[in-house]
Amino acid sequence: MHKVDQDARRAEIEAAAFTLLKELGYRKTSMLMIAKRAQASNQTLYAWYSNKQELFRGIIQSFGHAVREQLQTALNEHQDPLKTLEALGPTLLRFTTDEHAITMNRAAVIDAADTGVLAKAIEEVARDGIFPLICALMQRLVHAGVFAADVLPEEAAQTYVALLFGESQLRQALGNQPPLDEADRAKQSARAYRLTCQLYRAPASRPD
Known part of the structure; x- marks a missing residue:
């Protein structure tokens, strides 16, 4: 994936994560839920962010x-x-x-x-x-x-x-x-x- 595309995809994932954070709160928001909301694979999510804390x-x-x-x-x-x-x-x-x-x-x-x-x-x-x-x-x-x-x-x-x-x-x-x-x-x-x-x-x- 080219850097421009990767940056755009990261922005989409982070936007999905923030939306879930507002909706559910910090403790209830999980990496699995973020992956589903952003339509991203768990493999991609964990490759870019080692855990929820690093994503936020x-x-x-x-x-x-x-x-x-x-x-x-x-x-x-x-x-x-x-x-x-x-x-x-x-x-x-x-x-x-x-x-x-x-x-x-x-x-x-x-x-x-x-x-x-x-x-x-x-x-x-x-x-x-x-x-x-x-x-x-x-x-x-x-x-x-x-x-x-x-x-x-x-x-x-x-x-x-x-x-x-x-x-x-x-x-x-x-x-x-x-x-x-x-x-x-x-x-x-x-x-x-x-x-x-x-x-x-x-x-x-x-x-x-």
């Missing part, structure tokens, strides 16, 4: 790559780093607190007691794919003199992320909070932006 790990990585690409585009579209920070929150929340993300986070919570593979995959996506982009933006804000010269970009990024997400992801994974709508995302993003600027903005760049 692949879905998380694919989704993480898409999120990173979207964020990179969002960062590149704005020349003013302060406007970029203001626009970043809704983009981050849109891709990390929607129905897709909630479904995968719930699966990770359940799997944590078994293998922890899914939780580790989500952490890797955040640490290696998304967080460095936020750090880079904070560095740009320091270099532009918008944030104080002694601000550590990584520390500012950690603060911003904590303010932006709060307990939303955990509460959603536990079923205590629904997906955020546009109004919720705008409100939560505006708060994180305002408080981050209050904490780190350089005195000379503060509004009168």
Whole structure:
């Protein structure tokens, strides 16, 4: 099978797996059921994914790559780093607190007691794919003199992320909070932006 065809087939299998995950939950979803839904042979499924955890790990990585690409585009579209920070929150929340993300986070919570593979995959996506982009933006804000010269970009990024997400992801994974709508995302993003600027903005760049 050519790589293009193989990638397309993998996408079909992963889409079938995610649909079953939403319908049945993590524990009830099996490799056999995924193979049947995707009309794939067990041999193919196990050749590409050694087990259910690795299959869903692949879905998380694919989704993480898409999120990173979207964020990179969002960062590149704005020349003013302060406007970029203001626009970043809704983009981050849109891709990390929607129905897709909630479904995968719930699966990770359940799997944590078994293998922890899914939780580790989500952490890797955040640490290696998304967080460095936020750090880079904070560095740009320091270099532009918008944030104080002694601000550590990584520390500012950690603060911003904590303010932006709060307990939303955990509460959603536990079923205590629904997906955020546009109004919720705008409100939560505006708060994180305002408080981050209050904490780190350089005195000379503060509004009168």
